[in-house]
Amino acid sequence: MTGPRGAPPADTAREGRLGRWRDQTLALGWLVLVWNLLWGEINLANIIGGLLVGGAVLLFFPLPSVTFGGRLRPVALLSFACRFVVELVTASLHIARIAVQPGYRPRGAIIAVQLRVRTDLNLALTAEAVSLVPGTLILKVDRVPGVLYLHVLDTHGPADLALARNRTLEVERRLVRAVGGADELRLVESDAAEKGTS
DSSP states (O other), X not given: XXXXXGOOOHHHHHHHHHHHHHHHHHHHHHHHHHHHHHHTOOOHXXXXXXXXXXXXXXXXXXXXXXXXOSOOOHHHHXXXXXXXXXXXXXXXXXXXXXXXXXXOOOOOEEEEEEOSOOOHHHHHHHHHHHHHSTTEEEEEEETTTTEEEEEESSOOSHHHHHHHHHHHHHHHHHHHHHHOOHHHHHHHHXXXXXXXXX
Protein backbone atom coordinates (compact mmCIF):
# COMPACT_ATOMS: atom_id res chain seq x y z
CA MET A 1 0.00 0.00 0.00
CA THR A 2 1.29 3.45 -0.90
CA GLY A 3 0.67 6.86 0.54
CA PRO A 4 -0.70 9.92 -1.29
CA ARG A 5 0.32 10.23 -4.96
CA GLY A 6 2.23 6.92 -4.93
CA ALA A 7 4.56 7.85 -2.07
CA PRO A 8 5.81 4.94 0.04
CA PRO A 9 3.89 4.28 3.26
CA ALA A 10 5.00 6.14 6.38
CA ASP A 11 6.25 2.92 8.04
CA THR A 12 8.55 2.11 5.11
CA ALA A 13 9.91 5.66 4.98
CA ARG A 14 10.52 5.61 8.75
CA GLU A 15 12.34 2.25 8.50
CA GLY A 16 14.46 3.65 5.65
CA ARG A 17 15.43 6.68 7.74
CA LEU A 18 16.21 4.51 10.77
CA GLY A 19 18.32 2.20 8.59
CA ARG A 20 20.30 5.16 7.21
CA TRP A 21 20.85 6.57 10.71
CA ARG A 22 21.96 3.15 11.96
CA ASP A 23 24.41 2.76 9.06
CA GLN A 24 25.79 6.27 9.55
CA THR A 25 26.19 5.68 13.30
CA LEU A 26 28.08 2.43 12.68
CA ALA A 27 30.30 4.13 10.09
CA LEU A 28 31.02 6.97 12.53
CA GLY A 29 31.88 4.47 15.25
CA TRP A 30 34.36 2.68 12.99
CA LEU A 31 35.92 5.99 11.92
CA VAL A 32 36.36 7.04 15.57
CA LEU A 33 37.98 3.68 16.32
CA VAL A 34 40.36 3.99 13.35
CA TRP A 35 41.22 7.56 14.40
CA ASN A 36 42.12 6.38 17.89
CA LEU A 37 44.15 3.47 16.54
CA LEU A 38 46.08 5.87 14.30
CA TRP A 39 46.97 8.00 17.31
CA GLY A 40 47.90 4.86 19.26
CA GLU A 41 45.95 5.84 22.35
CA ILE A 42 42.29 5.94 23.33
CA ASN A 43 41.50 9.00 25.42
CA LEU A 44 38.81 11.68 25.57
CA ALA A 45 40.66 14.11 23.26
CA ASN A 46 41.12 11.43 20.58
CA ILE A 47 37.48 10.34 20.86
CA ILE A 48 36.26 13.92 20.43
CA GLY A 49 38.73 14.48 17.58
CA GLY A 50 37.58 11.22 15.96
CA LEU A 51 33.94 12.28 16.25
CA LEU A 52 34.71 15.64 14.61
CA VAL A 53 36.84 14.18 11.82
CA GLY A 54 34.47 11.22 11.25
CA GLY A 55 31.45 13.54 11.20
CA ALA A 56 33.18 15.80 8.65
CA VAL A 57 34.12 12.81 6.47
CA LEU A 58 30.54 11.50 6.48
CA LEU A 59 29.13 14.96 5.82
CA PHE A 60 31.45 16.05 2.99
CA PHE A 61 32.22 12.63 1.51
CA PRO A 62 28.99 10.64 1.94
CA LEU A 63 29.52 6.92 1.64
CA PRO A 64 27.26 4.83 -0.59
CA SER A 65 24.54 3.10 1.33
CA VAL A 66 25.75 -0.37 2.32
CA THR A 67 23.19 -2.09 4.47
CA PHE A 68 23.84 -5.18 6.52
CA GLY A 69 21.29 -7.80 5.52
CA GLY A 70 23.04 -10.79 7.05
CA ARG A 71 23.16 -12.41 10.44
CA LEU A 72 26.04 -12.36 12.90
CA ARG A 73 27.12 -15.88 13.86
CA PRO A 74 29.56 -15.61 16.81
CA VAL A 75 31.02 -19.15 16.52
CA ALA A 76 31.71 -18.75 12.78
CA LEU A 77 33.12 -15.26 13.41
CA LEU A 78 35.49 -16.64 16.06
CA SER A 79 36.51 -19.43 13.68
CA PHE A 80 37.18 -16.84 10.94
CA ALA A 81 39.30 -14.73 13.33
CA CYS A 82 41.37 -17.72 14.48
CA ARG A 83 41.96 -18.94 10.95
CA PHE A 84 42.84 -15.40 9.85
CA VAL A 85 45.49 -15.09 12.59
CA VAL A 86 47.00 -18.44 11.58
CA GLU A 87 47.16 -17.35 7.91
CA LEU A 88 48.62 -14.00 8.92
CA VAL A 89 51.45 -15.62 10.92
CA THR A 90 52.13 -18.28 8.25
CA ALA A 91 52.26 -15.72 5.43
CA SER A 92 54.47 -13.39 7.49
CA LEU A 93 56.96 -16.21 8.11
CA HIS A 94 56.91 -17.08 4.40
CA ILE A 95 57.61 -13.46 3.39
CA ALA A 96 60.37 -13.22 6.02
CA ARG A 97 62.02 -16.37 4.60
CA ILE A 98 61.89 -14.87 1.09
CA ALA A 99 63.41 -11.61 2.36
CA VAL A 100 66.43 -13.25 3.99
CA GLN A 101 67.06 -16.03 1.47
CA PRO A 102 70.17 -14.99 -0.48
CA GLY A 103 69.86 -14.80 -4.24
CA TYR A 104 66.17 -15.78 -4.31
CA ARG A 105 63.95 -13.77 -6.66
CA PRO A 106 60.26 -14.42 -6.10
CA ARG A 107 57.96 -14.32 -9.11
CA GLY A 108 54.67 -12.49 -8.83
CA ALA A 109 51.45 -12.89 -10.77
CA ILE A 110 48.16 -11.05 -11.18
CA ILE A 111 44.99 -13.13 -10.98
CA ALA A 112 41.28 -12.40 -11.23
CA VAL A 113 38.95 -14.02 -8.71
CA GLN A 114 35.19 -14.07 -9.36
CA LEU A 115 33.37 -13.90 -6.02
CA ARG A 116 30.08 -15.72 -5.55
CA VAL A 117 28.36 -13.03 -3.44
CA ARG A 118 28.50 -9.71 -5.27
CA THR A 119 27.24 -7.31 -2.61
CA ASP A 120 29.32 -4.23 -1.85
CA LEU A 121 29.76 -5.36 1.75
CA ASN A 122 31.07 -8.79 0.76
CA LEU A 123 33.42 -7.29 -1.83
CA ALA A 124 34.82 -4.84 0.73
CA LEU A 125 35.21 -7.38 3.54
CA THR A 126 36.79 -10.05 1.33
CA ALA A 127 39.15 -7.57 -0.34
CA GLU A 128 40.20 -6.20 3.06
CA ALA A 129 40.76 -9.64 4.62
CA VAL A 130 42.76 -10.87 1.61
CA SER A 131 44.94 -7.77 1.34
CA LEU A 132 45.82 -7.80 5.05
CA VAL A 133 47.63 -11.11 4.61
CA PRO A 134 51.25 -10.51 3.49
CA GLY A 135 52.02 -11.67 -0.03
CA THR A 136 48.69 -10.68 -1.58
CA LEU A 137 47.60 -7.22 -2.63
CA ILE A 138 44.29 -6.08 -4.11
CA LEU A 139 44.98 -4.12 -7.30
CA LYS A 140 41.42 -3.53 -8.44
CA VAL A 141 37.84 -4.36 -7.51
CA ASP A 142 35.42 -4.67 -10.41
CA ARG A 143 32.19 -3.98 -8.58
CA VAL A 144 29.48 -4.97 -11.08
CA PRO A 145 30.69 -8.51 -11.92
CA GLY A 146 32.19 -8.94 -8.43
CA VAL A 147 35.78 -9.62 -9.51
CA LEU A 148 38.88 -9.03 -7.39
CA TYR A 149 42.23 -8.55 -9.13
CA LEU A 150 45.09 -9.64 -6.88
CA HIS A 151 48.86 -9.49 -7.07
CA VAL A 152 50.22 -12.72 -5.59
CA LEU A 153 53.86 -13.00 -4.55
CA ASP A 154 56.07 -16.07 -4.99
CA THR A 155 54.23 -18.14 -7.60
CA HIS A 156 55.88 -21.00 -9.46
CA GLY A 157 53.18 -22.21 -11.81
CA PRO A 158 49.46 -22.75 -12.45
CA ALA A 159 49.06 -24.78 -9.24
CA ASP A 160 50.11 -21.78 -7.12
CA LEU A 161 47.68 -19.52 -9.00
CA ALA A 162 44.83 -21.99 -8.45
CA LEU A 163 45.79 -22.20 -4.77
CA ALA A 164 45.69 -18.39 -4.40
CA ARG A 165 42.30 -18.26 -6.14
CA ASN A 166 40.88 -21.02 -3.94
CA ARG A 167 42.30 -19.36 -0.82
CA THR A 168 40.47 -16.13 -1.72
CA LEU A 169 37.20 -17.98 -2.27
CA GLU A 170 37.70 -19.75 1.06
CA VAL A 171 38.10 -16.38 2.79
CA GLU A 172 34.84 -15.26 1.18
CA ARG A 173 33.10 -18.46 2.31
CA ARG A 174 34.27 -18.05 5.92
CA LEU A 175 33.18 -14.39 5.94
CA VAL A 176 29.74 -15.27 4.59
CA ARG A 177 29.44 -18.03 7.20
CA ALA A 178 30.26 -15.44 9.88
CA VAL A 179 28.12 -12.49 8.79
CA GLY A 180 26.20 -13.42 5.63
CA GLY A 181 22.52 -13.91 4.98
CA ALA A 182 20.87 -17.29 4.50
CA ASP A 183 20.75 -16.97 0.68
CA GLU A 184 24.41 -15.95 0.52
CA LEU A 185 25.38 -18.86 2.77
CA ARG A 186 23.52 -21.35 0.57
CA LEU A 187 25.27 -19.91 -2.48
CA VAL A 188 28.82 -20.30 -1.16
CA GLU A 189 28.19 -23.66 0.50
CA SER A 190 26.58 -25.19 -2.61
CA ASP A 191 29.46 -23.91 -4.76
CA ALA A 192 32.00 -25.40 -2.34
CA ALA A 193 30.12 -28.72 -2.39
CA GLU A 194 30.11 -28.76 -6.20
CA LYS A 195 33.88 -28.15 -6.29
CA GLY A 196 34.42 -30.89 -3.74
CA THR A 197 32.61 -33.47 -5.86
CA SER A 198 34.12 -32.43 -9.19
